Amino acid sequence: MSSANPDPDFAVRLRKAGLRPTRQRVALARVLFEGDHRHVTAESLHAEAKATKISVSLATVYNALNQFRDAGLLREVVVAPGRSYFDTNTGHHHHFFVETDNELHDFPSDAVTVEGVPAPPEGTKVSRVDVIVRVRR
Amino acid sequence: MSSANPDPDFAVRLRKAGLRPTRQRVALARVLFEGDHRHVTAESLHAEAKATKISVSLATVYNALNQFRDAGLLREVVVAPGRSYFDTNTGHHHHFFVETDNELHDFPSDAVTVEGVPAPPEGTKVSRVDVIVRVRR
DNA sequence: TGCATTTCTTAGAATTATTCTAAACTGCTT
């Protein structure tokens, strides 16, 4: 047992998502999905990745984030102009956004109810409802 | 009555907001606030403004939008990465965002209730709750 | 296993959105 094979989980996970498990994708997946849920930007993930043995170019980080998002492994959260956050928590939940220090926190949507939303525009279908609670210190 | 004086309303409005009513600010204010509520981006407003007699530089459009927002005349809505929308409706309301064609529609918040939001993070205070209903065609 | 095919990765250029800079200009007060 033990640390015989290093990361079959991530490789499998990527393959299931239709992505070839390349070194850099697996390395990024490990950084992203190993521990608790987290929020990253391309820059922040790139910085972390550089600390890894496998170095990854910024372009690849962007590619991977977009692919992971398209594959449903990540969720993109748009809260501040000019910066994209990616959330490893793809389940139903909403966000607190601390405007004073650009920090994002999840909260489960279980308890949250949004009522009274009118019918969507003609010919459209709801894909998701985002609730962003903006707070400041 | 009639078209005797062209835009005292906008000048007054700007002055009340602590902004000097310059030609370009008044011209932009007219475009923004004359008719119904609307959503603009810096680019779209600039394009419209060029159609006016008073031509305005893009930098000024950015300046004005930011100042108008800071003065509470506009509200900034963040829905898509890499693009800022400004909403002339500063009252309580929420948005439909048509992802397939980057279109934004307001809906009043009167009827909408968001319940079950947990207490905000330690030491923070809620400044606003945004509900964004993402739809696609 | 060995090679061909296809898909990735990468550095750097290119693009897009936005802000900055320094000089010219304008609205307001006197």
Added chain:
DNA sequence: AAGCAGTTTAGAATAATTCTAAGAAATGCA
């Protein structure tokens, strides 16, 4: 009318992201 502070402007600068072309690396198959 003159002066000054606040504005506008063109173009440079910055920041975030995407594109490009060429070299790797993963996969499929003989």
